[in-house]
Amino acid sequence: MGKKGILLVNLGTPDSPEVKDVKRYLDQFLMDERVIDISDFRRALLVKGIIVPFRSPKTSALYKKIWEPKGSPLLYYSEIQAQMLQDKLGPGYQVELAMRYQNPSVERALSRLKEGLVESIKVIPLFPQYASASTGSVMQLVMELLSKWPTIPPVSFVNSFHDHPSVISTFADHARRFDLASFDHVLFSFHGLPERQLLKCDHTGSHCLKNKDCCAQLTDVNKFCYSAQGHDTARLIAAELGIERKDYTVCFQSRLGKEPWVQPYTTDVLKKLAAEGKKRLLAFSPAFVADCLETIYEITVEYCEEFKALGGEHVQLVESLNDDPKFIEALEDLVLNG
Ligand SMILES: C=CC1=C(C)c2cc3[nH]c(cc4nc(cc5[nH]c(cc1n2)c(C)c5CCC(=O)O)C(CCC(=O)O)=C4C)c(C)c3C=C
Numbered sequence: 001m002g003k004k005g006i007l008l009v010n011l012g013t014p015d016s017p018e019v020k021d022v023k024r025y026l027d028q029f030l031m032d033e034r035v036i037d038i039s040d041f042r043r044a045l046l047v048k049g050i051i052v053p054f055r056s057p058k059t060s061a062l063y064k065k066i067w068e069p070k071g072s073p074l075l076y077y078s079e080i081q082a083q084m085l086q087d088k089l090g091p092g093y094q095v096e097l098a099m100r101y102q103n104p105s106v107e108r109a110l111s112r113l114k115e116g117l118v119e120s121i122k123v124i125p126l127f128p129q130y131a132s133a134s135t136g137s138v139m140q141l142v143m144e145l146l147s148k149w150p151t152i153p154p155v156s157f158v159n160s161f162h163d164h165p166s167v168i169s170t171f172a173d174h175a176r177r178f179d180l181a182s183f184d185h186v187l188f189s190f191h192g193l194p195e196r197q198l199l200k201c202d203h204t205g206s207h208c209l210k211n212k213d214c215c216a217q218l219t220d221v222n223k224f225c226y227s228a229q230g231h232d233t234a235r236l237i238a239a240e241l242g243i244e245r246k247d248y249t250v251c252f253q254s255r256l257g258k259e260p261w262v263q264p265y266t267t268d269v270l271k272k273l274a275a276e277g278k279k280r281l282l283a284f285s286p287a288f289v290a291d292c293l294e295t296i297y298e299i300t301v302e303y304c305e306e307f308k309a310l311g312g313e314h315v316q317l318v319e320s321l322n323d324d325p326k327f328i329e330a331l332e333d334l335v336l337n338g
């Protein structure tokens with residue numbers, strides 16, 4: 001019997017924090033039709049004419065602040081996760097890691113699986129909640145690349161794992177490293193998404209954003225909704241930690257552009273909590289399985305400073321799943337049963 005191929009795919013990061021590499025990364029990322037979902041002509045004008053030239057120097061400066069001797073945290077944690085999963089699954093499996101943008105490329109990882117003569121390929125996009133811009137984009141690229149192979153092996157995809165018990169309990173374990181009673185409020189701050197992309201994913205056209213609580217419960221109608229899955233992740237982590245509903249807020253960070261994104265925005269929530277006299281916040285970022293620019297810089301530095309300037313005292317980030325063996329158990333379970 002041949003080996004089974006496993007392809008883990010995370011979002012991607014620049015090859016280095018230098019402006020030229022950040023430009024190449026942002027160009028590939030934001031030219032993806034699922035990320036900026038407007039016409040090809042308008043996307044090219046916006047991305048190549050405005051965002052990449054103006055944003056890259058700023059983004060490069062941020063990457064320089066989080067870059068470590070071993071590289072970008074997103075990449076090195078992903079590499080560790082892939083190695084730990086390989087060790088756990090043993091010689092019957094070939095685990096490859098790829099990044100949707102930049103390196104290691106999905107094309108190269110698929111070639112390595114082909115060279116390894118795997119009998120099947122299971123793709124696990126490393127995003128707990130499904131979004132067209134993340135999971136959907138990985139699926140599309142893998143299908144496009146495989147469609148050019150003369151022999152297409154049996155292939156399957158994990159769609160989401162927002163409620164996986166080991167994922168939930170790993171986040172909860174990481175929060176228990178702190179004295180939970182010392183915090184005034186808990187944030188579940190998810191990466192943002194344009195509202196338009198949520199609406200497009202509502203196949204009924206009758207549910208999403210039709211009332212302010214449409215994502216509060218996961219049902220058959222919104223089961224693939226990024227926001228509804230995020231609310232479910234937050235609900236499950238809060239339940240495991242015994243955090244009452246009034247003591248946490250689900251919010252969305254990292255907005256890009258002027259159009260409305262999924263709300264509430266994390267910055268608005270910080271303002272509201274500071275105005276209510278809250279001083280110490282505990283912040284989860286459960287859209288990611290590894291710490292990255294969005295957690296290490298945006299939450300730990302930017303949001304913390306913003307909150308302090310508003311009269312707060314501290315925003316404490318809960319570490320992501322990173323190299324926790326319990327998360328690798330979740331990945332193993334997705335391989336075997338997902
Ligand atoms: C949960 C997964 C992600 C979704 C969904 C997503 C959507 C999305 N992102 C942008 C724009 C940017 N995102 C940036 C960084 C970034 N995004 C994710 C994940 C998701 N993005 C990660 C893991 C990271 C960090 C990568 C790292 O190297 O650490 C950036 C770059 C940083 C910056 O310039 O601010 C941009 C830009 C859009 C437009 C979008 C959905 C439509």
Ligand SMILES: [Fe+2]
Pocket residue numbers: 191254
């Ligand atoms: Fe992003």
Ligand SMILES: [Fe+2]
Pocket residue numbers: 198208209214215222225227228
């Ligand atoms: Fe929704």
